[in-house]
Amino acid sequence: MSRGRVIAVVPAYNEEGAIAGVVDAIRSFDPTMDVVVIDDGSRDATSSVAASRGAAVVTLPYNLGIGGAVQTGFKYALEQGYELAVRLDGDGQHDPRELSKLLAPVERDEADIATGSRFVSGSGDYRPPFARRIGITWFAKLVSLLIRQQVTDTTSGFQALNRKGIALFAGDYPSDYPEVEATVLVFKHRLRLVEVPVQMREREHGESSITFVRSVYYMLKVTLALCVAMVRKYTVPEEEATRP
């Protein structure tokens, strides 16, 4: 069987319970789409479950965090010569049936990267809890201001990318909570970004005081990272960009 032209990149950390369903759902959405699961140093059977469902598996020797895992997937896509990539999370919050909406603008070459947004009008009924909503609004406003383009869902990891987008993220991808910063990266490299309304199955999050402190810490950290990203010097590593 020949290699497809689209690959689904699925980062997964200790997701042995969910990963089979995710891989199966992608394959039933489009049997020609290849799937690579990036096992981010899981201690459970994520790798073997994914492999048994017919996904290619890249097993990281230890946990790199979401950014490092996602980047590994894009490196794989770049090096294996895929034309398009989609990214879905291994926990099953992204529904593969929404992929055609994401792929459409990239395939029509209207965008290099399409991000699934829960908040573009017409994208269903996701109502985040109050604390999260503040964070989401803050980053949407801040990022929209920085990149001079309206974005509504900066933390979404549900994306479709063309070869340019794959090459960018394979060469340079932020490490912790990478999606917000990656948006600025896309802007800085003058790639075209669109948001597409999608439905997501949101995982429940508890609202303890620890979560609140954490989310404040997270907001400060990512805000700082955003400011740094705006003034950083950009050198896309040639070594990564030109590897066959």
Place this chain on the structure above:
Amino acid sequence: MTPVRISIAAAIASVLLILIVLELIRGRRLKERYALLWLVTGVVLLVLSAWRGGLNTIAAWLGVATYPPAILFAVTTLFVIVVLLHYSTVLSKLSDQNTLLAQRLALLEAEVSRSRGGTDGGAGDARSELEEPRTSGDSPAQR
């Protein structure tokens, strides 16, 4: 004025620092790149402790003429901060390189296990036995 004993003690300490750094370089336990800052620290401290008039003059400029050895502490602190900052940059670089290596290793392992037909898992690590042969109909193209 700087007490003579402080000058002597500081000079001895500086010489010791320089000698230890040189010995570490000689034994290849310290790379020259990282030793340079320490050597500069040692030399500057040595100069300031031996050249008492200079220390007093600088102290007068900075308004601590009543206790010139404070300049020695200040300079030492400054250099320690610079060395630590340098270490942070080295650490950041190492951590980036470490990530790059882990990714490269994982990608190569996947490549190896695929070119062996997926029959014997990864490159012999503890996880190999978890990696089962791929099921039919999805095997990536031969390269």
